[in-house]
Amino acid sequence: MQEQKFHYATVTEAISKLKEQGYTHEFSLEGDHLKAGAETFPVSEFEIVDLYRYEGPSDPADEAIVYALASTGGTKGTLVTGYGISTDEATIETLKNLHYKYQQSQQ
Incomplete structure (x- = not known):
């Protein structure tokens, strides 16, 4: 049975609700690494469990994606990225790989 997916009204609400569900790392x-405080994790150990996309009504700077990520070892957290931000090529490729794995799991 597939869980019902909710879409939270704001980025802040999504992060808060995901923390309640155990996604405690920010x-x-x-x-190709995720950082949470002093800890570093290889992205290859993580999968996107869910994602929430937000579009600002008038300001492109308000556009963001909130990712709920979980590792094979049980580490869970959130990653917030903006659209169209200038990022390095390695970060762009890492996000593409995460999205690809997510899309394959949804089929």
């Missing part, structure tokens, strides 16, 4: 993406 990740940043650096190349």
Whole structure:
């Protein structure tokens, strides 16, 4: 049975609700690694469990994606990225790979 997917009204609400579900790490993406505080994790160990896309009504800077990520070892957290931000090529490729794995799991 597939869980019912909710779409939260704001980025803040999504992060708060995901924390309640155990997604406690706040990740940043650096190349092909996720960082949470002093901890570093290889992205290859993670999959996108869910994602929420937000579009600002008038300001493109308000556009964001909230990712719920989980590792094979049980580490769970969130990653927030903007659209169209200038990022390095390694980060772009890492996000593409995460999206590809997510799309394959949805089929």
